[in-house]
Amino acid sequence: MGLLQTPFDPPALFKNGNSEEKEVKKAIQWLALIEDAFEDAKKTSQKFKSLHEDDDEPEILEIPEETAELEKGEKHMKKLVLSLRRATKRRQKEASLGRKIQWALYRKADFESLIETICHLVDYLVKLFPTLQDQQKQLCKEELKEVEPESIPTLVKVLGENDKLLNLVIFEEIKKKGHRFENVTIDGSGFVRLGDTYQNIANAKPSVMSVTGLRIGGSGVSHVGHRITTSITDEGNACAPDRKKCQDNEVEHQ
Template sequence: MATEAAGLAVGAISLASLFTTCIDCLDYITLARNYGRDLEISLTQMSLLNQRLSIWGEIVKAQNEGFELPALREQWPQIGSTVGNALISIKEAFYDASGLEERYGLKAVPGGTNTAAKIHESKALNQIMDTFHIIQRRRQKETSVVKKTWWAVHDKKKFDDLLRTISFNIDNLEKISENLNILEKQKKKLALVMDEIDDEDSLKLLVEAEEADKNTASASSGHSFMNTIIGERARVIMGNAGTSGASHEFRDTKITGAHVHMGNMSGAVAKSFWNASTPEAK
């Protein structure tokens, strides 16, 4: 009888579980009741990042434990830490409630868990999210026994810091895709999905979000991370947080149970990050 192949893992965490957690985090962000066009554009940016990450996971078969993309499995000893670092950095951005409020301008939706009545996206944004299957995933999760906290965007400037962090790490995943010769496939898949959007207001919103995303991406670029190992109890942010600045190269870094930021950080973000309780204190 053939032995079933083990799924890929990042330390003690399976790739499937880590990827699913990241998607869950991105799915549970909505708009505050009294939102403006700027926040609507920012949440559209988040939806685009969500879709890029979803497509990456689909193409590499991240949730098919033991049956991931053969090229990914073959190169996992060389690229596993890079993939893991990117996903862990996205997950860590949602590490604690106080950090989401202080650093990223999010507030928990009253009541702890959300219902359709508490979601305030516009019709244009709703069509984008529906096309990206975000709304479908939300509905499925609403039936789950384990209820999730939803977060509403209140502060665009702070929320842009979160967009930069996520964009930076998805860019790193797509660099891996380029090495695996699947990046063009991902881009074509994204283009096909976006072609399904035919509402004029939704298309205008997408154009504005893509333009804003270029500015977000440029502010988060410049650093390179090679052979970084992150322990299970470490809390790490990789990339710029709240500011831009000189680029840096990080090589052969091993992080255990500590708070570490690798990149440029603003004073406001630093105060929140370094004052937060350590994982050991949780």
């Protein structure tokens, strides 16, 4: 996510005056390392396959059927995978991912190692050309449109510390669009909050939020809305600057 849609073109970078020769040389080197990482992973795959082709456990080399595996997973993960697949196919246009890839990584550790290497190198490329980050952010926004809103938390979890530009775009979009809670059921005991907490933040600007179809049962305390505090106090007592408004959003249900 967040890569340029147009092919990497060193002469164009020089012509536009966006980059120095040393930066372009670094970029070419890192792109070559990305290609090498895939080639190394392919060799690892072939070696593993050759070592286990005559094993008594042929299932080691079995590649799970993708659709069946998706059906086993959580709904949000399935939606996220399908969303990213649409974005990938749209970007590739003429050639599908399935026709390009002719090999598979059989061990999780090999796959994670490849992903870690690619993420580091792509991050280096993004930082190398700061003048292109607006264009890259726009691409992130376009790709984010493909992701179902309920899959965003899953995407954030999958990203972790990788692809900081996409993480930034997600944060900005959430802040702009706010929170949307639909058909929420709260039951049982304890404390539940729908909203954000801002503690000791000067001039805090809470994001917008909407709640529809809220159903509350059981016993406990529910809070709908943002909570802004100006000092470190007890969770149930701190509410500023508008204590009355904040208290009105708390509902004790028994």
